[in-house]
Amino acid sequence: MSTGKDGRHKQSRHIRLTSHPEGQGPDGVPAIHWGAASAAERGPVIGTTTNRSQRNVIGAHSGSYGVYRALAVAAGTLLKDHKADLTNTSPTDVIGPNPQWAGAEKIVSIDPWGASVADVFSDYIAQGYDIRPTIAVTKAHINLPEIHHALAFKRLVPDNRILLENGSAVVTKVAIEPVWWLPGVAKRFNVSESDLRRILFEETGGMYPELVTRSDFEVFLPPIGGQTLYIFGNPRDLANPDVTLTARVHDECNGSDVFGSDICTCRPYLTHAIEECVRGAQTGGVGLIAYSRKEGRALGEVTKFLVYNARKRQVGGDSADKYFLRTECVAGVQDMRFQELMPDVLHWLGIRTIHRLVSMSNDKYRAITDSGIEVEERVKIPEELVPEDAQVEIEAKIAAGYYTDGTVPDADALAGTKGRGFDK
């Protein structure tokens, strides 16, 4: 152990390197057979740090919040051996098991059994294994100003089942943490598993050496944000292709989703989708919003704001023909959201057909249909909901392949679509 110049860094205690194979080899640790048809055959995902000899994955629970958990132990507020009391926490609505859970093809980035661990792995838990849910299912009432607007203008009418008199919509909510089966993730990106492991390790500056030293651990709990689902109507109906499904897959945009920034269409499209989901559920269908923590196309918000500045200040000002170029100059790519993993959650829900997809994204459409889910209709954002300064974004995207039933702008039209400068 190294010693700092002031002696403070001297390690007085033994550091348990998790990559040491002693005591946590195949013996005694439940194996994970990803894609097995039953929970018993699949085996539990065990990411506990309390008893390291039980671990059968790389990484920690709670996505990036695992760092805060560590901080809580360091600060002395959390006992490191605290075991969650899961009394009364089980899902309000049972999802699956669905046929898509078996086979290791449809789902590689979430644990299909993650909501029901207390039930399906109760034997292990009784034996003392610390197994934690990676999915939680609850119910809520959501109350949005945009839904009040829809009520005021009679676009929606309360039915006291899906939409209450006070404007609240009744939903089932699902929170999902990422659980990556590395062989399957590698296959999605057409890269060898060993290359994926090596690059994940190297390009994060050396996060989790086990990625390259423990090829026997095939599951990784990455420290990234997860997903949230909002379901309108009966969650069981999602798996029934005869029930009309209205769905939007939405990627986080804090600036618009929360603060209403007018440079993009994110919140208006999201609230429009919620309105469509409510209407669909009221007329015998079911609705779904799948919300992913992928801020700024998964480039993060610092990069996003740098790109805004470059767009607004470039010669000629912000214009639709240079929309993607500016992102590429700063970030090296146009997008890091990797829609390849996004359909997993749809398969987890048992979805086979999306009757109304409230999205114009060609990347999302392709990822969904390539994964074997049928899409019937694609629903555009109504033009009156596009903020003036967001015309640059929407025109650039349509020219790049986003769905439209209108005119695709040509080069002249793109160059002529201008955004606001900083001086206005």
Next chain:
Amino acid sequence: MSTGKDGRHKQSRHIRLTSHPEGQGPDGVPAIHWGAASAAERGPVIGTTTNRSQRNVIGAHSGSYGVYRALAVAAGTLLKDHKADLTNTSPTDVIGPNPQWAGAEKIVSIDPWGASVADVFSDYIAQGYDIRPTIAVTKAHINLPEIHHALAFKRLVPDNRILLENGSAVVTKVAIEPVWWLPGVAKRFNVSESDLRRILFEETGGMYPELVTRSDFEVFLPPIGGQTLYIFGNPRDLANPDVTLTARVHDECNGSDVFGSDICTCRPYLTHAIEECVRGAQTGGVGLIAYSRKEGRALGEVTKFLVYNARKRQVGGDSADKYFLRTECVAGVQDMRFQELMPDVLHWLGIRTIHRLVSMSNDKYRAITDSGIEVEERVKIPEELVPEDAQVEIEAKIAAGYYTDGTVPDADALAGTKGRGFDK
């Protein structure tokens, strides 16, 4: 290097373990002297993975989005040696330098020079060092339904400077990634640096062995979410205690902030604070919202939903007297947000007095005032903005020490404050 049972995991290429000291020792790598008064003395934070010999920190840029960046390299969409073209990306508004930037006491979790690297470290960049901004400053117009409501009811009036006729507020936005100086973070939590490093490593299941092997690297870029600031009025006025500052420090609650869930007061309090900030800036003051990615008290959303279920299902139903207990049973603690680090951003802005703090949180108040910032007035959420089902939360918090100018509920009142069940 290990070989998998099927031979696929055999590593054909050399794995560059970042903890190898060769070629990146003190020689040639710019040193970081945290808290030095000038950028030149402080030195740049270099988290590049492109040229590992330049690195002087543990971790990677972009917080948790560093994992997506690695995925982009693995998928072959991003060249690993891409260097950001920072043309036109510089801050729209210059923040600091402020006196609080010097001394290593006031700021330990963000890099005060993070917005201006292209300027203050231009020499290094010219020499080929890959130095990236960890802070970005831009301008935006934000348009919220709640502000339209305030306009309709004449609580706000457009002035065409802070608030436009179309209901948009003009703001300066700042995105900030976490940059932790480990000796300073340890001091905040009253723990030794070596214990902090060891526990961060162990309790994340072995993230970044350099935490324990490289005590010469004092800076850590943790894979967690960052912060966003929304400034109403002139950002320079934040450092002037003679200009009335209205401020809210708000921790992410996706379910309420975006979707309007009625079980808590998060979005109503946030939009009330924005209204107060607009009004304050219109009357010669300045406004600030500091938004931190600390979902569900930094426990993450899965834990949050598990707690919701336990609250709604417990014997006697959801009630204010058991509000904190249910979180503790599931998570082991009531809260992991660690307001100890939160005031850093206020000091970065040069704030010495908050004239109107739009928050009732005793934890936030104590952290702010303990850090040496004066708070004059605390602004409650107006009672009419508290959703009915959020009475449990607000009463429990007031009983636990949240600010109120009204009655603190006693045990009977707490037990009598009930939330909705799942059957309603």
